[in-house]
Structure formats: C-alpha cells, structure tokens
Ligand SMILES: Nc1nc2c(ncn2[C@@H]2O[C@H](COP(=O)(O)OP(=O)(O)O)[C@@H](O)[C@H]2O)c(=O)[nH]1
C-alpha cells in the first residue's frame with residue numbers, strides 16, 4: 001500500500017492538473033494541495049465534489065477503494081474529473097485525488113464524433129454501392145435482352161434461308177417461297193433498325209451522338225411522320241389526328257432526330273391502341289414560350305412502375321403489348337430529347353391512355369415570319 | 371442534511387439526460403448529444419412527506435448509455451440510494467434492455483428502490499402489454515409514462531422514488 005504525505009504531494013502535483021484534498025472522518029476539508037480547482041478548506045468536501053455523496057461507507061474503510069474514471073465535478077458543472085482516494089498509512093488521513101481529464105474527454109468526444117461521421121459515410125457509401133449494383137444489374141439485363149433481341153430475328157433469317165436452299169424432291173410452292181423470303185426480308189430490316197438504334201444509344205451513352213441542327217418546320221415534320229406511321233401494318237384502323245395551326249414557329253433542331261423522336265412515339269401509340277381508336281398529335285406554345293409536341297393515345301395506358309420499366313432499354317413491361325419494335329425506342333427518345341435540351345415527359349395511368357410530350361426550349365424557336 | 375444519490379440508467383438516446391434536465395432545470399432540447407462518462411446534477415426538492423413539506427437533497431447521476439463493462443458500472447452505482455431505469459416507448463424492443471438494467475441494479479444494489487420511466491409518451495402510444503405489467507410485478511417498481519419534452523409525469527417519477535428511498539408514504543402519485 002503506497003502512502004502520500006503533503007510534502008510528496010507538493011512535489012508530485014506541481015504543474016499537473018491534479019488536486020489532492022485531505023479530509024477528516026466527517027469529510028471536512030483540512031488541506032488542499034494544488035490550485036487547479038477551487039475546493040474550500042473547512043467545508044464538507046461533498047458540497048464541491050458531489051460524486052462523493054453516498055460513498056461515506058466506502059470512504060470509512062481502512063483501505064477505501066474508490067476509482068471514478070470520468071465524472072463531472074458537480075453542480076451543473078461540465079468539468080470532467082477522475083476521482084480516486086488513498087489513506088495515508090502514517091497519519092490515517094484520507095486523501096481525495098481529483099485529476100482533470102478534459103483532454104481525455106475531448107479525445108473521447110472526438111472519437112464519438114468520428115464514429116458518427118464514419119457511420120454517416122458508411123451509409124452514403126452503401127447507397128452508392130447499391131446504385132452501382134443496380135447499374136450493373138441493368139447492364140446485365142441489357143446484355144441478356146440484346147442477345148435475345150438479336151437472336152430471334154437471326155434465327156428466322158437462318159431458318160428461312162436453310163429451308164429455301166435445302167435440296168428437295170418436290171420444290172416449295174411459290175407461296176411458301178414468297179412467305180419465307182418476306183420473313184427473311186422483314187427480319188433483316190428489323191435487325192438493321194436494331195443495330196442502328198444500338199449505335200445511337202451507345203453513342204448517346206458515351207456522349208458521341210452528334211446532332212446536325214438547322215431551322216426546320218415542325219408541322220412539315222409531323223405531317224411526314226404521320227404519312228410514314230400510316231404505312232405501318234398496326235396503323236390500320238387507327239385514326240391519327242393532327243391539326244396544324246399554321247403559325248408554328250420554326251424550330252432549331254436536327255430534323256432527322258426530331259422525326260426519329262416523333263416516329264418512335266407515334267408508332268408506339270398506334271401499336272398499343274388497336275383498330276377503332278384515335279391518336280392525337282398536338283403542338284402548343286406554353287406560358288414561358290417553350291414549344292411542346294405531344295403524342296397522345298387512347299390506349300390502355302400503364303402504371304408508374306411499368307413506365308419506369310418502359311423507359312429502360314428493352315424494357316417492355318408486359319408481354320401482351322410487346323410488339324415488333326426494337327425495345328430501345330423510349331430510351332433513345334429520352335436521350336435525343338436531351339441532346340436538344342428538350343424535356344421529355346410521359347403522363348399515363350392504367351386505362352387513361354398515354355401522352356408523351358417533348359418540350360423544346362423557347363430559345364430554339366423563331367417566328368416563321370421573322 | 372443527508373443527500374441521496376440516484377443513478378439514471380438506460381440505453382443510448384432513450385432520454386436519460388432529457389428527463390434529468392427536465393426535472394432539475396425544467397428545460398428540454400431536441401438536440402441529441404451523447405453523454406460521455408457521467409454527469410452529476412445536484413437538486414433540492416420539496417416533497418410532501420407524511421403530511422409535511424420537506425426539503426430533500428439529491429444528486430442525480432446521468433450515466434453514459436454505452437453498455438458499461440460490469441466493473442465500471444459497479445463503480446458508478448456504488449453508494450446509490452435508488453435507481454431510475456429509462457426505456458424508450460418508440461422502440462420495439464423497449465422492455466428487454468430495461469429488464470437487463472433492472473437485473474443489474476438488483477444484483478449491485480440489493481433492496482434499493484427502483485423506478486421505471488417509459489419515456490417519450492408524447493410521440494408514442496403506451497402499449498398495454500403483459501410485458502409491462504410483468505416488469506412492474508417482478509421488480510415492484512413504480513412505472514411512469516413520461517415525456518421529457520412536455521414534462522408529463524417527470525416530477526412524479528423522481529418524487530416517488532425519493533419517497534421510497536426515505537421510507538415516507540406517498541400522498542398521491
Ligand atoms: N419527443 C420526445 N423526445 C425526447 C424525449 N426525451 C428525449 N427525447 C429526445 O431523444 C433524444 C435523446 O435524448 P437524451 O436525453 O439525450 O438521451 P440519453 O442518451 O438517454 O441521455 C434527444 O434528441 C431528445 O430530444 C421525450 O420525452 N419526447
């Protein structure tokens with residue numbers, strides 16, 4: 001058992017933030033060594049060090065054991081101290097040692113702080129990781145889809161061609177030959193379109209899709225794509241309605257790409273609608289002077305979950321509405337619109353049709369007459 | 371006059387600091403700042419004991435919410451006259467940690483009175499579960515549904531415990 005005398009204490013405690021307090025058996029302060037904190041002599045030590053309240057029994061022991069590593073000094077006092085006690089074996093005096101642990105406290109506080117920031121960083125990182133995983137999954141889905149989309153028409157081409165070239169005893173009928181070559185031709189056209197779309201999409205993804213802008217006439221473009229859409233087999237029996245108002249401004253855009261946007265939207269619309277229904281194309285100048293071109297159908301519409309899928313490459317939400325498109329349409333439309341700083345927006349709900357709006361900024365417009 | 375040491379324990383963030391500050395200083399803050407180590411609050415209260423208003427002196431120990439190693443907890447609980455165990459009504463696993471804390475108190479401070487605070491009653495309904503009834507029966511403790519935010523039942527919680535420490539009879543709770 002070590003012992004402490006006043007003399008030792010003076011030497012040990014000089015310059016160190018420790019105060020040693022000698023108390024009598026009633027816990028009244030007799031002597032204070034060190035001036036780091038104010039402990040009045042002649043008063044009950046529990047008044048200034050309330051951590052000792054309730055410890056009377058322990059303090060009365062021959063060899064008291066009291067180690068409080070980290071308590072506030074008292075009153076609504078934030079000062080953290082470590083408290084320990086020792087009995088002077090010679091005199092039987094009880095020494096209470098108070099050590100300033102502010103530094104340890106601030107280290108600990110910093111640790112808690114760092115721990116919290118780490119927890120936040122960890123959350124952000126796992127969100128980022130989830131995003132990367134999602135992108136990776138989308139890529140995997142894309143690759144799976146693309147191989148499917150390429151293989152299906154290729155199989156038709158190879159299958160049809162192998163039937164045609166196979167030597168046989170009785171030759172194929174003219175009708176059969178015609179049907180197989182039609183299939184091969186159509187699949188070839190589809191494949192070409194798919195490859196074109198893929199090239200567009202990958203150029204858009206890498207920022208290499210260039211547009212060739214010039215002043216063009218929106219109603220002329222719309223009229224032309226309506227003519228093209230009417231030629232689609234699915235357009236039979238569908239009414240495509242457009243009322244040019246004759247005073248549309250000219251649009252500074254890549255006419256080929258604007259046609260691509262509108263033809264994609266229009267062919268989607270006529271495909272989902274079916275005979276007897278109507279599809280509208282409308283242009284408007286909105287409040288801030290932007291021009292909108294809207295393709296609106298009266299078809300089955302879709303839920304917002306399905307819409308999210310539809311906007312992904314190859315995302316075709318349900319098998320019934322799946323048709324002969326490349327499945328890249330909406331993804332490409334969104335990117336082409338983006339290249340014109342145009343907003344592309346779809347409003348739809350199940351049973352309410354679908355309306356797809358491309359909104360060109362006013363700075364791309366000029367009045368036809370000047 | 372003898373002062374009494376009361377320790378307040380419970381998991382991180384259940385509202386130990388808030389309950390003490392509501393009782394002692396009558397304030398509340400929405401900001402959360404973890405208590406490091408132990409904070410001591412001295413408080414004097416006048417409590418009706420057996421028909422007369424009496425002044426009592428308390429020192430409340432706000433003990434950090436980290437699950438303290440046994441030895442450290444023993445140091446802090448040394449000499450306590452009573453304990454308040456705090457649980458958070460917004461947590462689904464409220465009673466389990468409260469039971470663990472109460473078992474610890476029973477072991478370290480045998481025979482000392484305990485109070486249970488089911489805190490944050492301003493934002494969560496009080497479940498009428500067998501678990502809570504069992505808690506009361508098992509430890510013979512006073513259970514208060516408190517809100518440090520509104521002050522609901524906060525003085526009652528500390529005063530009931532103080533009365534039982536002193537051995538007086540509660541007038542009304
Ligand atoms: N609504 C509500 N919030 C509370 C209540 N008590 C504490 N809080 C909040 O809960 C958080 C943790 O409280 P605190 O007293 O620091 O918890 P401790 O870790 O147990 O000391 C803080 O943001 C408080 O504002 C309460 O009764 N009602």
Ligand SMILES: [Mg+2]
Nearest residue numbers: 386387404405
């Ligand atoms: Mg706290």
